[in-house]
Amino acid sequence: MKWLKKSAYLLLVAGLGVLYLTTVDHWKIYAGPIQRLKQYYEQAVYGTQTFPGPFLSQGEPEWDAGMGEGEKNVPDGSAEGGAGLTGSEETKGMSPSKGDPGQAGKEGEEAFSQPVYTTVEDDYFADAVFIGDSRTVGMYEYGGLEEISTFYASTGLTVYKLFDSPIVEVPGQRQKLTVEEALAQNSFHKIYLMVGINEMGTGTVESFAETYKEVVDHLLELQPEAILYIQGILKVTTERSQQGDYITNQGIEERNQAIAQMADNRRVFYLDANPEICDDTGGMDPSYTFDGVHLKAQYIELWKNFLKTHAVLGGEEMEAGIL
Amino acid sequence: MIFSSIEFLLCFLPAFLLLYALTPARLKNLTLLVGSLVFYALGEPAYLALLGGSVAVNFLLCRFCLREPAQGNALAWNRGVLAAALAGNLAVLAAFKYGVQENGLPLGISFYTFQILAYWIDVYRGEEKKETSLLRFAAYIVMFPQLISGPILLYGEVRRQLHRRRFGLTGLNEGLKVFTMGLASKVLLADRIGLLWQEVQVTGFESISTPLAWMGAVAYSLKIYFDFYGYSLMAIGLGKMIGFELPENFQEPYMAGSVRDFYRRWHMTLGRFFRRYVYIPLGGSRKGELRTVANLLAVWVLTSLWHGTTANFLIWGLFLCVLIILERQVKALGISRLFRHGFLRVVPHLYLWAVIPLTWVCFAVSDVSQLHLYLGRMFGVTEGIQVNPMDWRKALETYWYLFGMGFIACTPVVRKLFGKWKGRAAGIVFLAVLFWVCVWRLQVEGQNPFLYFDF
Numbered sequence: 001m002k003w004l005k006k007s008a009y010l011l012l013v014a015g016l017g018v019l020y021l022t023t024v025d026h027w028k029i030y031a032g033p034i035q036r037l038k039q040y041y042e043q044a045v046y047g048t049q050t051f052p053g054p055f056l057s058q059g060e061p062e063w064d065a066g067m068g069e070g071e072k073n074v075p076d077g078s079a080e081g082g083a084g085l086t087g088s089e090e091t092k093g094m095s096p097s098k099g100d101p102g103q104a105g106k107e108g109e110e111a112f113s114q115p116v117y118t119t120v121e122d123d124y125f126a127d128a129v130f131i132g133d134s135r136t137v138g139m140y141e142y143g144g145l146e147e148i149s150t151f152y153a154s155t156g157l158t159v160y161k162l163f164d165s166p167i168v169e170v171p172g173q174r175q176k177l178t179v180e181e182a183l184a185q186n187s188f189h190k191i192y193l194m195v196g197i198n199e200m201g202t203g204t205v206e207s208f209a210e211t212y213k214e215v216v217d218h219l220l221e222l223q224p225e226a227i228l229y230i231q232g233i234l235k236v237t238t239e240r241s242q243q244g245d246y247i248t249n250q251g252i253e254e255r256n257q258a259i260a261q262m263a264d265n266r267r268v269f270y271l272d273a274n275p276e277i278c279d280d281t282g283g284m285d286p287s288y289t290f291d292g293v294h295l296k297a298q299y300i301e302l303w304k305n306f307l308k309t310h311a312v313l314g315g316e317e318m319e320a321g322i323l
Numbered sequence: 324m325i326f327s328s329i330e331f332l333l334c335f336l337p338a339f340l341l342l343y344a345l346t347p348a349r350l351k352n353l354t355l356l357v358g359s360l361v362f363y364a365l366g367e368p369a370y371l372a373l374l375g376g377s378v379a380v381n382f383l384l385c386r387f388c389l390r391e392p393a394q395g396n397a398l399a400w401n402r403g404v405l406a407a408a409l410a411g412n413l414a415v416l417a418a419f420k421y422g423v424q425e426n427g428l429p430l431g432i433s434f435y436t437f438q439i440l441a442y443w444i445d446v447y448r449g450e451e452k453k454e455t456s457l458l459r460f461a462a463y464i465v466m467f468p469q470l471i472s473g474p475i476l477l478y479g480e481v482r483r484q485l486h487r488r489r490f491g492l493t494g495l496n497e498g499l500k501v502f503t504m505g506l507a508s509k510v511l512l513a514d515r516i517g518l519l520w521q522e523v524q525v526t527g528f529e530s531i532s533t534p535l536a537w538m539g540a541v542a543y544s545l546k547i548y549f550d551f552y553g554y555s556l557m558a559i560g561l562g563k564m565i566g567f568e569l570p571e572n573f574q575e576p577y578m579a580g581s582v583r584d585f586y587r588r589w590h591m592t593l594g595r596f597f598r599r600y601v602y603i604p605l606g607g608s609r610k611g612e613l614r615t616v617a618n619l620l621a622v623w624v625l626t627s628l629w630h631g632t633t634a635n636f637l638i639w640g641l642f643l644c645v646l647i648i649l650e651r652q653v654k655a656l657g658i659s660r661l662f663r664h665g666f667l668r669v670v671p672h673l674y675l676w677a678v679i680p681l682t683w684v685c686f687a688v689s690d691v692s693q694l695h696l697y698l699g700r701m702f703g704v705t706e707g708i709q710v711n712p713m714d715w716r717k718a719l720e721t722y723w724y725l726f727g728m729g730f731i732a733c734t735p736v737v738r739k740l741f742g743k744w745k746g747r748a749a750g751i752v753f754l755a756v757l758f759w760v761c762v763w764r765l766q767v768e769g770q771n772p773f774l775y776f777d778f
Binding site: 003010025029033298301 | 329333334492493495496499500503521524525526527529530708709710711714717748751752754755756758759762763766
């Protein structure tokens with residue numbers, strides 16, 4: 001009995017470990033090494049090039065689902081991204097050109113194909129709301145607009161949970177509002193949206209674009225008087241892109257292409273600030289960033305100036321007269 | 324491979340312990356050696372041969388070239404052999420530190436080289452007998468608990484344990500408890516509070532407010548402590564689990580009242596190395612004030628070079644050296660006696676807490692112009708660009724509890740609580756939960772929380 005007392009901690013850690021691995025991890029941690037061991041075994045027993053064998057064909061899908069998701073799916077999606085878009089276009093059929101790359105050309109060509117961009121001052125953003133992830137948080141903290149515009153931005157925000165995230169603080173209230181609630185209670189004339197980098201580890205370009213389209217439609221519905229700027233995801237540095245995880249500039253480009261097609265240039269405009277911040281290699285200029293992903297505070301200005309030189313005048317600005 | 328990784332915690336360690344337990348006592352060194360080489364190869368296969376070669380060559384040279392003192396001419400001969408050995412080892416270290424830098428430094432080379440040097444000098448001085456078994460010598464140098472980041476062992480500390488050590492349930496359990504504390508220090512404190520330092524860098528030093536610059540410096544000071552202290556605790560815990568008693572590396576350094584005192588409590592095995600093999604042989608403090616100052620300077624220049632090759636490390640080391648020299652003068656003048664009683668006792672601590680974060684900034688920022696900028700922001704003398712003057716409030720809202728936990732963990736409180744509760748049921752349950760919370764955090768964030776941070 002004495003040994004039991006002596007090894008109480010070891011036993012407890014082991015016991016909790018079994019509990020943890022069963023409930024939280026589902027023993028996935030050992031799936032990889034076991035799979036590899038099996039492969040070695042197969043190779044040793046059957047030689048290198050023989051049939052896959054019963055072990056492999058059973059084990060593989062499980063292992064894939066657990067670990068390889070992001071990497072595997074990105075190339076798939078790029079091929080089918082366009083198809084996904086046209087499919088979901090049916091849901092809101094009122095505007096013929098909206099979100100359909102095929103039709104946008106024909107009908108809206110003369111009036112809307114090339115938006116007229118104007119250069120504006122900061123007060124243009126007074127009736128604007130910025131929605132986005134940590135990059136938009138950077139714009140809030142260092143763009144000099146925190147007093148002028150509204151920001152519904154939070155680190156880690158994704159297109160998938162965009163409306164349900166309780167991220168909007170209300171003065172004097174402890175409970176934060178969701179973006180959905182906040183948009184229902186307030187009205188804006190401009191919406192600036194930039195999300196997409198956090199989503200890269202999950203789903204495909206296709207599923208991302210599909211959800212993005214739903215978000216665009218729902219934003220227009222919630223804010224009937226607003227124009228919507230959908231912003232291309234800012235790229236990362238080439239070095240960061242080659243780091244070997246799910247964040248790559250190629251993936252960003254694929255997503256941006258999908259987003260760009262949702263612009264109708266009437267209410268929805270696609271803005272891509274990447275040329276302002278990228279170098280010859282096609283990634284974010286390394287001198288503008290420390291982590292390869294976020295612009296340093298002093299270079300947020302480049303992005304902001306791009307927005308200021310790419311403003312579409314809405315009804316109220318038109319009425320106020322062109323100065 | 325690092326200790327705070329899923330691969331180590333859930334794969335390598337259980338597998339190694341099982342094998343080690345099944346190995347008969349006289350073969351345990353072999354299991355330890357092979358296990359350690361596997362451990363090293365999993366992280367750095369390219370330099371395994373360098374490590375192996377270094378160990379073998381040093382063992383053979385020492386074993387067969389150093390003569391017994393009784394032999395004629397032994398003294399001069401041995402001095403020559405020692406000089407050649409030291410030069411050779413240091414040349415390899417320097418070549419990697421200053422030469423082929425692009426490929427990065429071979430893992431642990433700074434630590435195992437120093438351990439080899441310590442062995443040479445101790446044997447030369449006659450303080451230790453030559454090790455006669457390559458297996459034991461190799462186990463001393465490469466045992467995985469201390470291979471990558473110390474503590475830097477003296478051969479004499481582990482000689483007996485290399486011959487015979489106790490391996491049993493008590494050691495396993497007590498060692499795992501210490502290991503858990505170290506793991507928690509690294510995963511739950513260092514990695515978390517390090518995020519503030521990361522944020523400051525992401526924002527860019529030119530755009531942080533002065534309060535945030537200080538908070539960033541304090542956050543880095545806590546991060547580097549809990550990182551390294553945690554690592555040392557894990558090493559000691561692992562040592563205990565397999566039957567070794569490894570030396571303490573930290574003794575609540577932030578509770579010190581002077582920089583001198585701080586560096587007697589910080590990375591103690593490195594300080595001991597320089598004291599034993601540089602400072603005291605040079606005469607220490609026994610040859611007058613001027614010589615003492617020169618000796619301190621020598622130690623701190625070497626300490627800087629050991630830590631890194633960029634200029635900021637030299638700034639860091641010289642800064643500390645100047646502070647230590649000044650403290651000696653203040654003490655000699657008797658001024659420090661004023662602060663021994665009453666509420667004035669806090670003055671030395673306030674001084675330390677103001678000055679140590681400053682030195683850590685010099686350590687952390689390797690680009691000198693960036694360092695200049697950061698220090699300028701700390702004292703509000705460099706003009707900022709796009710500064711958000713309220714940025715520190717957001718940082719405080721996010722990190723206050725980590726600062727709080729960090730400050731508490733700098734005091735002896737945690738160590739005392741650990742000592743008191745580690746044997747009781749509640750304490751054991753708490754530690755076991757803590758262990759798996761750490762594993763869970765590691766799985767959620769990946770090994771590097773900065774890498775897999777949400778954007």
